[in-house]
Amino acid sequence: MPDIGSPPQDFPKRLCRLDLWLNPVFDQLIGAAPGIGLSVLPARGDDARTLAGLKTAHAYHVSAAKDELPPQWFVNAALIAQCPDLVCVSSGGAGYDTVDVPACTAAGIAVVNQAGGNAASVAEHTYALLLAVKRRVVESHQRLRHDTGFSREDLMGHEIHGTVIGLVGIGQIGSRVARIAQGFGMRVIAHDPLLDADTIRQRGAEPVSLADLLAQSDVVSLHCPLDASTRGLIDARAFAAMKPGAVFLSTARGGIHDEAALYDALHGGHLRGAGLDVWQQEPPPRDAPLLGLPNVVATFHTAGVTHEARRNVAQSSATQLIAMLRGERPPQLVNPEVWPIAAARIAALKP
Numbered sequence: 001m002p003d004i005g006s007p008p009q010d011f012p013k014r015l016c017r018l019d020l021w022l023n024p025v026f027d028q029l030i031g032a033a034p035g036i037g038l039s040v041l042p043a044r045g046d047d048a049r050t051l052a053g054l055k056t057a058h059a060y061h062v063s064a065a066k067d068e069l070p071p072q073w074f075v076n077a078a079l080i081a082q083c084p085d086l087v088c089v090s091s092g093g094a095g096y097d098t099v100d101v102p103a104c105t106a107a108g109i110a111v112v113n114q115a116g117g118n119a120a121s122v123a124e125h126t127y128a129l130l131l132a133v134k135r136r137v138v139e140s141h142q143r144l145r146h147d148t149g150f151s152r153e154d155l156m157g158h159e160i161h162g163t164v165i166g167l168v169g170i171g172q173i174g175s176r177v178a179r180i181a182q183g184f185g186m187r188v189i190a191h192d193p194l195l196d197a198d199t200i201r202q203r204g205a206e207p208v209s210l211a212d213l214l215a216q217s218d219v220v221s222l223h224c225p226l227d228a229s230t231r232g233l234i235d236a237r238a239f240a241a242m243k244p245g246a247v248f249l250s251t252a253r254g255g256i257h258d259e260a261a262l263y264d265a266l267h268g269g270h271l272r273g274a275g276l277d278v279w280q281q282e283p284p285p286r287d288a289p290l291l292g293l294p295n296v297v298a299t300f301h302t303a304g305v306t307h308e309a310r311r312n313v314a315q316s317s318a319t320q321l322i323a324m325l326r327g328e329r330p331p332q333l334v335n336p337e338v339w340p341i342a343a344a345r346i347a348a349l350k351p
């Protein structure tokens with residue numbers, strides 16, 4: 001448990017979170033923090049009450065995943081215009097696609113994320129998908145349930161030992177995937193334009209350009225955020241540039257890879273398989289073409305949905321929100337340049 005002791009303040013700081021995923025750790029920590037009042041607002045079906053709560057909020061814990069949150073509760077210029085006292089926003093995950101960070105910065109609002117809290121879960125899930133694709137686990141299960149008269153050789157898979165994995169992004173999750181890959185005897189290469197070559201090496205990968213990564217990898221795995229630099233990054237040309245027989249994985253965000261182009265690359269036989277946790281539309285429609293392919297193993301944004309990750313993320317978010325509302329700089333600011341302004345706004349808050 002983090003230290004949450006502080007003298008009571010003369011009026012409660014108002015923190016809102018929407019009633020999307022409940023985590024007792026979050027509510028316990030906030031509830032025990034002197035001077036902070038928590039409102040849990042209905043996210044669906046009572047828009048007037050939710051907006052009324054948000055309008056008076058000083059702090060807002062927002063879902064990281066767009067599928068979970070009705071769009072009217074995304075943090076954007078329209079919402080910010082209605083919330084004059086909002087000074088800090090915490091994303092309940094590593095990604096913060098539900099938050100317009102430049103709009104927050106312009107309004108003097110500090111934004112934090114929880115990268116790291118779910119990294120172990122997502123890295124493990126990446127390997128669950130990879131092994132399932134390479135060893136045809138789901139296909140085998142389906143054949144056993146529904147077919148007779150097939151042989152083991154009909155379900156022959158491939159080893160990952162001795163192959164090359166290319167990581168697009170080597171932050172908290174990518175670094176963990178690199179370590180797991182080393183345990184499997186894979187060569188690890190990575191492309192991360194925001195990191196220098198030494199850092200990438202320290203994280204267990206050889207730094208390469210994106211073109212070299214696509215050309216050399218037997219497995220391409222995405223671990224970068226969805227932003228202007230990555231939207232549509234893995235398009236038809238990128239799939240064509242991958243090695244024949246490569247496997248494509250994404251536990252990052254839908255929108256980074258082109259789903260129609262991926263379907264063509266798989267259906268045409270250029271790629272061996274894909275493991276997908278994230279989708280352009282979440283949940284994907286049941287008739288999504290990719291879901292009909294036998295060489296695709298699909299989950300629905302569950303890479304970070306473990307008891308451990310949810311506990312870590314809740315603890316980290318609550319701790320950072322408490323720190324900010326006490327005027328202390330939190331460790332995981334997404335827009336650090338805004339902190340002096342946000343801190344001054346927090347100090348000046350009136351009941």
Ligand SMILES: NC(=O)C1=CN([C@@H]2O[C@H](COP(=O)(O)OP(=O)(O)OC[C@H]3O[C@@H](n4cnc5c(N)ncnc54)[C@H](O)[C@@H]3O)[C@@H](O)[C@H]2O)C=CC1
Pocket residue numbers: 093094095096115116118119122168169170171172173174191192193194195223224225226229230251252253277278301302303304305
């Ligand atoms: N499927 C799920 O349940 C989850 C998905 N995610 C997604 O995974 C992403 C990564 O998470 P973390 O590793 O925790 O974040 P992180 O912030 O620790 O790492 C992201 C890395 O991507 C790099 N990067 C930024 N732009 C890039 C580009 N154009 N090309 C290549 N690399 C680039 C950054 O330099 C950084 O090293 C999140 O942004 C989120 O979208 C995260 C957690 C759960």
Ligand SMILES: O=C(O)C(=O)COP(=O)(O)O
Pocket residue numbers: 063064065068092093094095096118301304305313
């Ligand atoms: O951390 C992230 O970016 C996530 O996507 C996790 O979202 P979740 O907490 O599983 O709704």
